[in-house]
Amino acid sequence: xxxxxxxxxxxxxxxxxxxxxxxxxxxxxxxxxxxxxxxxxxxxxxxxxxxxxxxxxxxxxxxxxxxxxxxxxxxxxxxxxxxxxxxxxxxxxxxxxxxxxxxxxxxxxxxxxxxxxxxxxxxxxxxxxxxxxxxxxxxxxxxxxxxxxxxxxxxxxxxxxxxxxxxxxxxxxxxxxxxxxxxxxxxxxxxxxxxxxxxxxxxxxxxxxxxxxxxxxxxxxxxxxxxxxxxxxxxxxxxxxxxxxxxxxxxxxxxxxxxxxxxxxxxxxxxxxxxxxxxxxxxxxxxxxxxxxxxxxxxxxxxxxxxxxxxxxxxxxxxxxxxxxxxxxx
Numbered sequence: 001x002x003x004x005x006x007x008x009x010x011x012x013x014x015x016x017x018x019x020x021x022x023x024x025x026x027x028x029x030x031x032x033x034x035x036x037x038x039x040x041x042x043x044x045x046x047x048x049x050x051x052x053x054x055x056x057x058x059x060x061x062x063x064x065x066x067x068x069x070x071x072x073x074x075x076x077x078x079x080x081x082x083x084x085x086x087x088x089x090x091x092x093x094x095x096x097x098x099x100x101x102x103x104x105x106x107x108x109x110x111x112x113x114x115x116x117x118x119x120x121x122x123x124x125x126x127x128x129x130x131x132x133x134x135x136x137x138x139x140x141x142x143x144x145x146x147x148x149x150x151x152x153x154x155x156x157x158x159x160x161x162x163x164x165x166x167x168x169x170x171x172x173x174x175x176x177x178x179x180x181x182x183x184x185x186x187x188x189x190x191x192x193x194x195x196x197x198x199x200x201x202x203x204x205x206x207x208x209x210x211x212x213x214x215x216x217x218x219x220x221x222x223x224x225x226x227x228x229x230x231x232x233x234x235x236x237x238x239x240x241x242x243x244x245x246x247x248x249x250x251x252x253x254x255x256x257x258x259x260x261x262x263x264x265x266x267x268x269x270x271x272x273x274x275x276x277x278x279x280x281x282x283x284x285x286x287x288x289x290x291x292x293x294x295x296x297x298x299x300x301x302x303x304x305x306x307x308x309x310x311x312x313x314x315x316x317x318x319x320x321x322x323x324x325x326x327x328x329x330x
Contacts, residue, residue, distance in 0.1 A: 007308060008071035008097075009034040010088065011078035012041055012060065014171045015102055017050055018301045019075045024054045026330075028309060032069040034060045064092065073308045076101035080199040082109040086116055089131055093123045098130040100307045102300060104200030106133025107143065108320065111206040121318035132319040134307045136299040137163060138200035138207075141290075142263050144321050146278045147211045149286055156282040158260040159208055164293065166271040167246050171297055172236035178267050179244040181237055184225035187244040191223045198223075198265055201251045205261050209253065211322050216253035216261060223249040226268035234269060245269040306330045 007029050009020040016034075023029045031054075034046055041049065047056030061067055064074070074097055079085050082105035092099050109117040124131055133139065142161045150156050167175055179187035179196050190196035202221055209216045228245035232238070239245045246268020253261045274293040280286040307321075309330035314323060321327070 004028055004030040006030050006032050006069060006072045008032050008067055008074045010074045010076045012036040015300060016077040019304050021050050021052050022301050022305045024052060031058050032071050033058050033067045035064055036060050071097055073098045075304050080104045082106055082113050093129045093131060094127045096127045096129050098311050100304050100311055101133050102135050103133050104138055105203055107138040107200055108203040108206045111203055117318055124318050125316045128316050130311050130314050130316055130319055132311060134303050134321055136294055136296050136303060138204045139303055139321060141276050141294050143204035143207045147208055149280055154283040156280060158281040160262045160279045162264045162277045164271055164274050165267040166274045167267050168234045168269045175236055178246045179225060180269055181239050182244045184227050184244045187225040197247055198249050201249055201263055205251050205253055205263055214255045216255050219253040221251040223247055232269045
């Protein structure tokens with residue numbers, strides 16, 4: 001790569017910090033600064049904040065407008081909902097700044113917000129920017145990977161994906177988002193209200209259907225609490241027997257009247273036998289298991305940075321992960 005890509009980090013939570021550190025380790029990246037609304041971080045030196053000497057001299061700013069150098073790409077790691085992210089993404093799109101985001105609904109924003117997605121796509125094309133949502137899940141394990149596997153299929157009738165995650169090894173915000181420590185009935189209430197659970201499962205299903213050229217119907221999503229059968233203590237919290245220790249979430253849809261897409265996610269503390277599994281009903285039939293599963297937090301950071309190295313080669317617009325070349329280490 002002849003010129004370095006200028007990158008800014010937007011959002012300095014756990015994933016943002018780790019994304020910044022990984023990006024700083026890449027020979028093809030020049031970090032120009034970071035943006036965060038936390039008054040305790042604004043003005044801080046990134047080297048001090050991340051304990052990474054490579055980031056000394058770069059600072060945290062209140063807004064992108066205050067950055068000393070306009071970035072080519074922003075790594076956006078703030079919210080899960082597309083509507084909430086839109087107000088942050090729109091100014092970057094207008095300014096010609098491309099964005100790689102961990103916003104889960106951005107994987108396939110057309111599912112729930114088709115009009116807003118179309119508006120952002122138009123702004124991107126006018127400003128010469130590209131915006132994409134990625135990560136491990138959504139962004140790879142339960143959507144892009146099964147789509148790639150169908151590349152050796154003569155025919156595909158159905159796709160089923162299961163993911164079991166030991167959330168004890170994950171970051172604190174995720175452990176709390178899946179309801180750890182709540183009474184099971186409280187988690188169920190919050191899930192129904194859209195205030196708890198895993199975001200992006202329906203978007204993963206919609207992306208697969210889009211790539212298969214399938215028009216799906218009867219899309220359903222359900223979630224329930226996983227209940228602890230023993231006391232659990234992690235680095236961040238404690239859960240008593242009988243309390244919620246995670247979730248079991250499932251989405252499915254029909255194609256031509258038959259269930260053709262199922263995504264099943266179990267994410268809970270002390271989960272036994274973590275793994276990712278994909279079954280493709282077709283010719284040839286495929287049944288693949290990733291023992292241990294794909295490590296969520298580390299791999300999410302890698303997905304963001306690796307995509308940042310490739311996004312500028314794409315045409316401007318609001319993109320899907322399947323609009324880019326096959327994901328790879330960069």
